[in-house]
Amino acid sequence: MINSLQGINIYLIGMMGTGKTTVGKLLAQYLGYSFLDIDEVIIKIAGKSIKKIFMEEGESTFRQLESKTLSEVCAYTKLTIATGGGVVMKSINWSYLHHGLIIWLDMPLELLYKRLLNDNSRPLLQGPDYQEKLQSLLKQRESLYNRADLRIKLHQEETPEIIVSRIVDTIPSVLKNVKEKT
Numbered sequence: 001m002i003n004s005l006q007g008i009n010i011y012l013i014g015m016m017g018t019g020k021t022t023v024g025k026l027l028a029q030y031l032g033y034s035f036l037d038i039d040e041v042i043i044k045i046a047g048k049s050i051k052k053i054f055m056e057e058g059e060s061t062f063r064q065l066e067s068k069t070l071s072e073v074c075a076y077t078k079l080t081i082a083t084g085g086g087v088v089m090k091s092i093n094w095s096y097l098h099h100g101l102i103i104w105l106d107m108p109l110e111l112l113y114k115r116l117l118n119d120n121s122r123p124l125l126q127g128p129d130y131q132e133k134l135q136s137l138l139k140q141r142e143s144l145y146n147r148a149d150l151r152i153k154l155h156q157e158e159t160p161e162i163i164v165s166r167i168v169d170t171i172p173s174v175l176k177n178v179k180e181k182t
């Protein structure tokens with residue numbers, strides 16, 4: 001399977017907290033790929049946290065940095081890339097994502113609520129009504145996530161290792177479609 005990927009990048013998309021960053025690192029190791037987290041690249045470029053970028057410069061500056069970073073990384077190969085949950089909202093970003101294989105980590109809100117309960121690093125979820133915010137974001141984004149090449153349903157807590165093995169087992173079923181894009 002690894003050879004038949006031919007170095008094509010893998011983009012993980014999905015809501016905040018689904019495990020894109022955690023699973024992406026392990027998946028990269030398994031595939032012999034390098035790992036990149038778009039949020040981490042932005043933090044390095046801006047020299048501050050995502051939360052601070054939102055606070056001091058606003059979401060639209062963050063979204064511009066996100067698109068710019070994505071456009072630059074898609075020039076490389078053999079990368080597993082964890083995107084931020086909102087990357088699907090800008091149509092230009094799809095032209096970058098489509099350079100590779102797009103995988104949606106799809107997790108029910110109930111599990112996400114638990115994961116994100118004590119997390120204060122995600123600026124869009126601050127405040128006691130974070131569950132409503134998360135629900136409304138999913139409503140806006142679900143049909144966009146559904147454009148992914150592959151959807152991995154995470155209906156219960158599973159270890160990152162198990163999730164990686166499920167991804168790896170499912171990739172061959174979509175490789176033909178992906179090669180047609182390249």
Ligand SMILES: Nc1ncnc2c1ncn2[C@@H]1O[C@H](COP(=O)(O)OP(=O)(O)O)[C@@H](O)[C@H]1O
Pocket residue numbers: 014015016017018019020021022023082115157158159160163
């Ligand atoms: N499979 C998993 N099982 C248990 N906890 C997980 C799993 N994947 C991620 N987490 C935890 O959930 C939180 C969000 O994970 P993260 O990888 O940052 O998600 P994302 O990048 O999609 O926002 C982190 O605290 C992480 O340690």
Ligand SMILES: O=C(O)C1=C[C@@H](OP(=O)(O)O)[C@@H](O)[C@H](O)C1
Pocket residue numbers: 014015016017020021039050083084085086087121122123124
């Ligand atoms: O869903 C979003 O709009 C965001 C998700 C975050 O990344 P994760 O999905 O890795 O948490 C980060 O990019 C930023 O806080 C905005």
Ligand SMILES: [Mg+2]
Pocket residue numbers: 020021037039082083084
């Ligand atoms: Mg992340």
